[in-house]
Structures are given as C-alpha cells and as structure tokens.
Amino acid sequence: MKAAIFTGPGRITLDEKPVPDPGPGQALVRLSGCGVCGTDVHIFHGDLTEGITPPVVLGHEIAGLVERVGPGVDNVRVGDNVAVDPLIACGRCEDCHAGRPNLCRRPTTVGYAVDGGFAQYACVPATHLYKLKPSVPPKGGILVETLACVLHGYDRLGFQAGCSAMILGAGTVGLLWNQLLGRSPRTLLIQSEPVAFRRKLAGELGADVVIDPGGEDVAARVGELAPDGIDYIVDASGNPDALAQAIPLVKRHGTFMIFGVCPKQAKISINPHDIYQAEAKIIASKMPPLTLGRSVELIEAGLIDYERIVTTTLSLESLPEAVGLFEQARDRHVKMMIDPWE
Ligand SMILES: [Zn+2]
Ligand SMILES: [Zn+2]
Structure with missing residues (x-):
C-alpha cells in the first residue's frame, strides 16, 4: 500500500x-x-x-x-x-x-x-x-473526531439558552463551534476571524455578526453590540494575542474557554482583579472523552x-x-x- x-x-x-x-x-x-x-x-x-x-x-x-x-x-x-x-x-x-x-x-x-x-x-x-x-x-x-472534541467543549461550556456567545477564529474548529452555538437559542453569536473567505463562511453558516480583527477594533465593536460583555467566549484560534484581547470582553459571571492550542511557550497577561470582580470563569477543554457517539448522530442527522x-x-x-x-x-x-x- x-x-x-x-x-x-x-x-x-x-x-x-x-x-x-x-x-x-x-x-x-x-x-x-x-x-x-x-x-x-x-x-x-x-x-x-x-x-x-x-x-x-x-x-x-x-x-x-x-x-x-x-x-x-x-x-x-x-x-x-x-x-x-x-x-x-x-x-x-x-x-x-x-x-x-x-x-x-x-x-x-x-x-x-x-x-x-x-x-x-x-x-x-x-x-x-x-x-x-x-x-x-x-x-x-x-x-467525527474533531466534532467530538467540540462537543466535549460544548458540554464543559454549559451554554444556557438566552445568552450571548463569541467564537475566536473560523477554521475547522471555529466553524464546528459555529454549527453548535448557531443552532443554540442565543441572543447573539459573534465570530472573529482575520481571513475574509472564512468570515463569509462563518456568516453563512450561523454567526450573527462577523468581525475582522485585522481591520476592526474588536473590543470597540463588541462594546457596541453587547455593552455588558459576552456570556460565553470560546477561543478556537490558538492565537495568544486574540485570547489576551478577548478575556476582558467576558460578561460578569461569564465564561472564557481555552479550546484552540496555543504555542507551548506562549504567555499572556490577564487582570485577576477584574476577573475576580466579575466572578468570571476561565476554563479549558481538551479532546473528546465519550462524545464520539453523539458526534456520529449529529453528522448522520445532517446537522x-x-x-x-x-x-x-x-x-x-x-x-x-x-x-x-x-x-x-x-x-x-x-x-x-x-x-x-x-
Ligand atoms: Zn485533529
Ligand atoms: Zn491513561
């Protein structure tokens, strides 16, 4: 062979x-x-x-x-x-x-x-x-495998209907997140992505608003759309700068999820005081235990x-x-x- x-x-x-x-x-x-x-x-x-x-x-x-x-x-x-x-x-x-x-x-x-x-x-x-x-x-x-990873993340995120969400990045993983959050009853789904072709895809698949972090001020734009911040932000970019910029955009009591894989040596700075005051959560999700069966179900169902x-x-x-x-x-x-x- x-x-x-x-x-x-x-x-x-x-x-x-x-x-x-x-x-x-x-x-x-x-x-x-x-x-x-x-x-x-x-x-x-x-x-x-x-x-x-x-x-x-x-x-x-x-x-x-x-x-x-x-x-x-x-x-x-x-x-x-x-x-x-x-x-x-x-x-x-x-x-x-x-x-x-x-x-x-x-x-x-x-x-x-x-x-x-x-x-x-x-x-x-x-x-x-x-x-x-x-x-x-x-x-x-x-x-199937990648979607199973995203499903595990979705479970850990604990998304609640009636909340807002933002996805950083619109590669394969970001677009699979888009398919799940885009089908969830949300008030707003923002997706940020520097590449125009991928932004277009994100908008067509399920994002309500797409932002170009290369050409727009992400914080200002999110501030206009959601003055109190976003309930759930998921990083699907693995870009440390994107993470650092987005963590302060989490709403009070909201959740930031590290899902994309950042370079091993990457460091970012956060403001622990603000995170404390907001009682925000920063969580991570790695690979899929026990979600491959549901991933198959979603794919077979054409969703x-x-x-x-x-x-x-x-x-x-x-x-x-x-x-x-x-x-x-x-x-x-x-x-x-x-x-x-x-
Ligand atoms: Zn893979
Ligand atoms: Zn083991």
Whole structure:
C-alpha cells in the first residue's frame, strides 16, 4: 500500500508498505479519507513532539470501510462505514481510572505513536471504530473526531439558552463551534476571524455578526453590540494575542474557554482583579472523552454542514504540499482531506 511516512521534522516521504494484518481485536480499515489537522502541521515542523514516535504514518481524522477483522472482533463487519477514535488511552493511569481518558498520561494515539491515516489502509483496535450510515461520505466521516472534541467543549461550556456567545477564529474548529452555538437559542453569536473567505463562511453558516480583527477594533465593536460583555467566549484560534484581547470582553459571571492550542511557550497577561470582580470563569477543554457517539448522530442527522467545511481534497502525494497550503492559503482552504486512492 501507499503510505506517507513521517521520519522527522520537515520530512514526509511517500513509500510502499505491506498492508498490515489485523491481529486479535483489530480491524483493517480501507481508508476513504483522512483530514489534515493543525496538529499534523505542528508535528511536521517539529513544534509538537510529545507522544510522537517517527518513523510513523501521521493522520488521526480517519474515515474508511472495514476491509478485514482480526480474531475476536464482533462489533464491526467487513464493509462497515466507520470513523476512528484515535485516542488509545492506557487504561491504567490515574486519569484513565478517573474516567478522563482524554488526559491519559501514556496514550498510544493513532497517527502519533502508531500508524495513522495518511495511507491506503490502517490497522486499529476495533473498539475504537464508530459505525456510520453507508450514506455518510468521507467528508462527514473525517469530521467525527474533531466534532467530538467540540462537543466535549460544548458540554464543559454549559451554554444556557438566552445568552450571548463569541467564537475566536473560523477554521475547522471555529466553524464546528459555529454549527453548535448557531443552532443554540442565543441572543447573539459573534465570530472573529482575520481571513475574509472564512468570515463569509462563518456568516453563512450561523454567526450573527462577523468581525475582522485585522481591520476592526474588536473590543470597540463588541462594546457596541453587547455593552455588558459576552456570556460565553470560546477561543478556537490558538492565537495568544486574540485570547489576551478577548478575556476582558467576558460578561460578569461569564465564561472564557481555552479550546484552540496555543504555542507551548506562549504567555499572556490577564487582570485577576477584574476577573475576580466579575466572578468570571476561565476554563479549558481538551479532546473528546465519550462524545464520539453523539458526534456520529449529529453528522448522520445532517446537522453539520461538512460539505462546506471540508473545502479541499488532495492526493497522498500532495501531503507535504498540504502542510504549506494549510498555513499560506487560508483564504482558499478550511479543512483539507487526503484521499489516498486519488
Ligand atoms: Zn485533529
Ligand atoms: Zn491513561
């Protein structure tokens, strides 16, 4: 099979590998698509090394059809349309025991520590497969994991009807937040995003107001729209400056959620006195425990406009190029999907 192998920072080579044999409890998936995630780009550049063991096939937003199953597998059958939960938690650490596999201390994540989705086939534990209706196309399947992350964030946010919300950023994650908050009974949904193409998409999908932080004074604009501030602000940008600028815009007793992944060394300054006086909350959400099933339900029900979020399909050969496009062509692409058979 063809596979794009990450051998170290800046190096992805297209190679032939034997199709893996599913062992006990495993399933071999013939991949129909794999999303290119911001974390793949960080790994490629060497900014993210924790839990990555090159040489390895990256890619954790995986959709495909079950091709073969190993001994003892009874939850999926050959031909099933599936999405993969890439997080293989250790099951033994304190966080796993406390029901927080997303915070597992020793995970062996598919596409990080074991071969993932930038290949024609992947072998994964069958327990980590979620069945999708045959009618769900690869563009829907590859968003199951990311949407599950956003659903976990949504649960933690505890959004209450009749409140206002703001999303920082309108990449894949920001647009999935848009789809959830845009369908919630809110008084106002603002989305800020520097790229015009993405702002347009945010407005068409569900935001009431879109703001260009490159050309507008965000604080002044939010002040006009919501003089008392915003009840719930979610950062989906991972941009420390955007966070620093938006935290003071949280309404009294409101919530600010750190959802996007900021660079490891980033620091911002906050005003603890104001946060105290407002009794505001700053919380975070990391990855999805227990939300993949609901993510599948939403996608199957047609409530997530994956056709508009997955803007681009590329071949396996184009993966190194996709990494460049990810950063430089934000005005043309949102989610890029690799089709390994193209
Ligand atoms: Zn991802
Ligand atoms: Zn663990």
